[in-house]
Amino acid sequence: MTNANRESVGDASRPGIAALLLCLLARGAQAGGQGDLQAIWSDPVFQKQFVAGYGVHADVEPRVTPEEVTVLERIRPRMADDLPGAEDLLKKMMKKDCSAILDFTLAGIQFQQDRMEEALENYQKAVAKFPSFRRAWRNLGLIHVRAGRTDEAIHAFVRMIELGGADAYSYGLLGFSYSAKQDFQPAEAAYRLALLLQPDNTEWRLGLARCVFKQEKFEDAATVLDMLIARYPDKAEFWLLQAHAFLGKKQPLKAAENLEAVDRLGKATVDSLQTLGDIYASESLMDLAARAYRRSIDVDPNQPLSRPLRSAEVLAARGAVTEARQVASHIRETWGKRLEEADRRRLLKLEARLSMAEGAGSAETAGLLEEIVKIDPLDGEALMLLGQHYSRQNEPDRAILYYERAASLEAFEANAKVRHAQVLVGLGRFSEAVPLLRRAQEAGPREDVARYLDQVERIARARR
Secondary structure, three states: OOOHHHHHHHHHHHHHHHHHHHHHHHHHHHHHOOOOOHHHHHHHHHHHHHHOOOOOOOOOOOOOHHHHHHHHHHHHHHHHHHHHHHHHHHHOOOOOOOOHHHHHHHHHHHHOOOOHHHHHHHHHHHHHHHHOHHHHHHHHHHHHHHOOHHHHHHHHHHHHHHOOOOHHHHHHHHHHHHHHOOOOOHHHHHHHHHHHHHHHHHHHHHHHHHHHOOOOHHHHHHHHHHHHHHHHOOOOOHHHHHHHHHHHOHHHHHHHHHHHHHHOOOOHHHHHHHHHHHHHHHOOOHHHHHHHHHHHHHHOOOOOOHHHHHHHHHHOOOOOOHHHHHHHHHHHHHHHOOOOOHHHHHHHHHHHHHHOOOOOOOHHHHHHHHHHHOOOOHHHHHHHHHHHHHHHHOHHHHHHHHHHHHHHHHHHHHHHHHHHHHHHOOOOOOHHHHHHHHHHHHHOOOOOHHHHHHHHHHHHHHOO
């Protein structure tokens, strides 16, 4: 092998390998660091550039004897189209005390055949013989990244960098490895160095954004994502991540803008639309909240009903009765007969509360609540609501009946007895209300009930 050939072989490896390392990182990141990277290793461009990386860099790699140069020259023609043959020939010609270059070459041939564990063993032999073998450390790092061995990958890339192999890709893969083990401070530092050398690299910038976000550096995350969104406005992932950064910065309406953008891209999910609805509800934009909640139902009509029901309940709790009714109606239209018993009861209770809040006809409210009690006679909440309903309808006897049934349930006893006592006070039956209030205090002491009891007792004594 001539000196010219050596220089050509050694220098040709870098750009192609670098581009393929970027591809490796991108695919691995998309799968959470554990994705299938097989396509990289079988890529013909990668194989060509990998083979071109067998030259010698004398400052950080072992020298070869003239005999070993002859070995390399004999196997090199076979490496283009007969890797098994090249491997067999190399193994026959290798001596036990051969240069680390031959171990490195054998490992590379095995690497190209996707026999990673064998390649790993020979790369380890190479660095054991020549600890400053920079390219061997790089390839060890690649194998460990692919296998998800983050500690080993970090060790290999750090060693490579210590030996002067600090390029954007080694820093980027180092950041990727630190991120995979949730160690975000060194990951951030590595990604920043990678970006310093390759400012246009999307994967490094996204990796940095994730790292600073995980450290709750929301301002930094939002700024990094600004450039990514400007470059790739159709990437919903970037809009979503920035939306969460805005929420971290206490800028909910800016987050809402991003989540609306995700919806316009056709990439909205139940989670993103629920979050959007929650933002609008917290900002008292109830009409927009109801629309977002209804859209979250339409995205996945087969989702568990708990979240849509919670959305309607959130609106009802904030006094947005009309909007809560819209969401509740959409739930009933979407699920229909698919409603399970527990969800049906919960929806009926919500509709009953809304009916009462709207001042709807007594028959509608009572009908909803009676249906719940028919399904479950021990539904204390429905019994309490029925008591309240009939109390408002000026039907005290029926109200008392339901409060007495609710009081038989331990969880509702105290509140039911207080409500019962209030009905009696409204009828002027103060003496009968006193023992109910005392029992309520025994079951669950409350300061407001204590004050009320004191007032009722004084009036009862005055009337004797």
